[in-house]
Amino acid sequence: MRTILTLFIAVPLLAATPSRLKFDSTVCDFGTTNTPPSLTGTFTFQNSGSTPMMLRRPVTSCGCAVASVKPERLQPGKRGELVFTITLAVYMRGAIEKQIYIQADNPGEMGVTLIAKANLIPLYDTEPMQISLGELRLNAVTNATIRLWRTDGKPLDIARLQPSQSNITARIEPLANSNNTATVQVEIKGGGTPHWFYERIGFYREGSTQEVAMVPIYARIVGDVVLSREEVYWAIVNRAMPGSRSFRVKASDPSRTLTITNLACTVPGVAMNSAPGPGGVGYEVTLELHRLPAQTVRGTISFDTNMPSQPKVTIPITINILKF
Numbered sequence: 573m574r575t576i577l578t579l580f581i582a583v584p585l586l587a588a589t590p591s592r593l594k595f596d597s598t599v600c601d602f603g604t605t606n607t608p609p610s611l612t613g614t615f616t617f618q619n620s621g622s623t624p625m626m627l628r629r630p631v632t633s634c635g636c637a638v639a640s641v642k643p644e645r646l647q648p649g650k651r652g653e654l655v656f657t658i659t660l661a662v663y664m665r666g667a668i669e670k671q672i673y674i675q676a677d678n679p680g681e682m683g684v685t686l687i688a689k690a691n692l693i694p695l696y697d698t699e700p701m702q703i704s705l706g707e708l709r710l711n712a713v714t715n716a717t718i719r720l721w722r723t724d725g726k727p728l729d730i731a732r733l734q735p736s737q738s739n740i741t742a743r744i745e746p747l748a749n750s751n752n753t754a755t756v757q758v759e760i761k762g763g764g765t766p767h768w769f770y771e772r773i774g775f776y777r778e779g780s781t782q783e784v785a786m787v788p789i790y791a792r793i794v795g796d797v798v799l800s801r802e803e804v805y806w807a808i809v810n811r812a813m814p815g816s817r818s819f820r821v822k823a824s825d826p827s828r829t830l831t832i833t834n835l836a837c838t839v840p841g842v843a844m845n846s847a848p849g850p851g852g853v854g855y856e857v858t859l860e861l862h863r864l865p866a867q868t869v870r871g872t873i874s875f876d877t878n879m880p881s882q883p884k885v886t887i888p889i890t891i892n893i894l895k896f
Contacts, residue, residue, distance in 0.1 A: 589680055589681050589682065590681075590682055591675070591676065591681055591682045591684050592619055592620050592621035592625055592676060592681065593619070593620075593627075593684050594618045594619075594620040595616070595684060595686070596615070596616045596617070597615070598615070598684065598685070598686050598687065599686070599688075600613040600614075600615065600686070600687070600688045600689070601689055602688070602689070602690035604690075604691040604693060605690055605692065605693070606693055606723065606724060607660055607661075607662050607663065607664050607665065607692040607693065607695060608660065608662075609782075610657050610659050610660055611657070611658045611660065611688070611690060612655070612656070612657045612658075613655075613656055614653050614656075615653070615654040615656075615672075615686055616651060616652070616654075617651065617652055617653075617654065617684075618649065618650070618651045618652075619646040619647065619648050619649060619652075620649075622648050623648060624645060624646065624647050624648065625646050625676040625677070625678065626644060626645050626677040626678075627644050627645075627646065627674065627675075627677065628674070628675050628677050629641075630654060630656075630672050630673065630674045631673045632656070632672050632673075633670050633671040633672070634670060636659045636670075637656060637657070637658045637659075637670045637688070638657055639654055639655065639657075639674075640654070640655055640656075641653065641655075641674065642655075654672070654674060654686070656672055656688060658670055658688060660692070662694065662695070662782070662783070662784050662785070663694050663784075663786055664692050665692050665693060665694050666691070666692060667689065667690075667691050667692075668689060668690055668691075668692060669687060669688070669689040670687070670688045670689070671685055671687055671688075672686040672687075672688065673685050673686075674686065693723055694723065694785065695722060695723060695784065696720065696721070696722055696723070696730070696775060696784050696785040697720075697721060697722075697723050698718050698719065698720050698756075698785060699718070699719040700718065700787075701787065702787060702788045702789070702790065703716050703758065703760075703787060703788070703789045703790070705760065705769075705790065705791035706791065706792070707791070707794050707824075708762040708769070708791045708793050708794070709762055709793075709794060709795070709824075710762050710763075710765075710766060710793055710794065710795040710796075710881070711762055711763065712761070712762045713759060713760070713761045714759075714760050714762075715757070715758065715760075716760070717755055717756070717757060717758070718755065718756040718758060718773075718787055719753065719754075719755055719756075720744070720753070720754050720755070720756050720785070721750075721752055721753040721754070722752045726752060727751045728751065728752045728754055729778060730744060730754070730775050730776065730784070731776065731777060731778035732775075732776040733773055733774070733775060733776075734775075734776060735771065735772075735773050735774075736771045736772045736773070736774070737771050739760065739761040739762075739763040740758065740759070740760050740761075740771055740773065741758070741759045742756055742757065742758045742773050743756070744756055745757060756773070756787075758773065758789075760791070762791070762793040763793075764793065765793075765795075766792075766793050766794050766795045766799070766802070766882075767792075767802060768791075768793075768802065769789065769790065769791040769793050770788070770789075771788070772786055772787065772788045773787045773789070774786050775787075794824050795824065795881055795882045796823060796824055796825065796828070796877075796879040796880075796881045796882050797821060797822075797824070797830065797877055797879055797882045797885055798821070798822050798823070798824045799819055799820070799821055799885070799887065800819050800820040800821075801819045802887055802888075803887060803888045803889070803890070804817050804859060804873060804887065804888070804889040804890070805889075805890050805892070806861060806889075806891045806892065808864060808891060808892065808893050808894060809894045809895075810894070810895060810896060811864060811893075813861065813864065814861055816858050816859060816860045817858070817859045818856055818857060818858045818859065819856075819857055819887075820849050820854055820855065820856050820857070821849070821854050821855045821856075821875075821885075822849060822853050822855070823854065823879070826853075828879075829878075830854055830855070830877060830878065830879065831877065831878040832846060832855055832857075832875045832876065832877050832885075833875065833876045833877075834875055834876045835873070835874075836873070836874050837859070837871060837872070837874075837889065838871035838872050838873075838889075839865070839869055839870075839871035839889055839891060840865070841862050841864070841865065842859055842860070842861055842862070842889070843859070843860045843861075843862050844857060844858065844859050844860075845857070845858055857873075857875075859873075859889075861891070864891075864893070865891055865893065867893050868890070868891065868892050868893045869890075869891050870888065870890050870891075871888075872887065872888055872889060873886070873887050873888075873889050
C-alpha cells in the first residue's frame with residue numbers, strides 16, 4: 573500500500589503599495605461647452621517617494637483619447653505633466669467621461685486613474701435631429717423641414733449643404749426676424765430599387781471642408797413588392813450543414829394579389845420552394861442548402877411577379893464558409 577503525502581507551502585501575497593504619484597487633481601472637468609473638434613488638458617503630479625521612478629505609457633479608455641507624460645523618468649520631489657487630447661465629432665452632445673490610467677514601472681505599485689469629462693452642446697443644432705420617413709414608395713417624393721440654429725447666439729454662417737445622394741435636395745431659407753436661425757427645406761425622392769435608405773445631409777461653413785452638423789435620413793424604399801429581408805446570408809462554421817433560411821414576399825397594396833413564379837438561384841446546391849404566407853397573404857420562400865461550396869460564394873435569388881412595376885425581383889445571397 574502506497575501513502576501519498578501532499579505538502580502545502582504557504583506563500584505570502586505581496587500587497588500592492590500605494591502609488592508615489594501624487595496628482596494635484598485626478599479630475600479634469602471642462603464643464604458645459606460648445607462641442608469643439610477636440611479637448612486638450614493637463615494633469616500635474618509629483619514623485620512623492622524617495623527614489624526615482626520610470627513612468628509607463630498612459631492607457632486611455634477609448635481610441636478617441638491620447639495621452640503622454642513628461643518627463644518619463646522623474647526624480648524624487650520633482651514634478652511632471654500628463655497631457656491628453658480627446659478627439660470629438662462636432663455634433664456630439666451630452667455628458668462624456670474618459671479615463672486615463674497611469675502607473676510607475678515598478679512591480680506591485682498601484683496606478684492612478686484620471687478622469688476627463690465635459691457636457692457638450694453642439695455649436696450648430698437642428699430640430700429634428702434626424703428624419704425618419706418610414707416606408708417611402710418607389711419614385712415617390714416627400715418633403716421635410718429642419719430648423720437650424722447656432723446655440724451661442726451668433727449669426728448663422730452655414731454656407732453649404734451636402735446631401736449624401738443625388739435624390740436628396742436641400743436649401744436654406746433664412747428667417748425674417750433672426751440672424752442665427754434658419755429653416756432647411758428638404759426634398760427626398762424614393763429612387764433606385766427597393767431598399768433600406770440610410771442617408772444624410774451635411775452642413776458646412778464658408779470655405780470649410782469640415783462638417784459642422786449633420787442630419788441623418790432613414791426610410792425604406794418600397795415598390796409594389798415588399799420583402800421581409802433584402803439579402804439572404806448563411807454562415808457555415810467548420811463545414812457543418814446549416815438549417816434552412818426563409819423570407820416573405822407580399823404586395824405593398826393589400827388590395828392587390830401577388831403572384832410569383834420561376835424561382836431561381838445562381839448558387840449551386842440551393843433548393844427553394846414557395847408556399848402561401850401567414851394568413852394567406854403573399855408567399856413564404858424557404859431555402860435549403862443541399863451541397864456546401866468549397867469556399868465563400870455570392871450570388872442572387874430571383875423570381876418573376878405579376879406586378880408591372882417590378883416584373884422581376886432579385887436579391888443577393890451569400891454563403892460564408894468559416895473555419896475555426
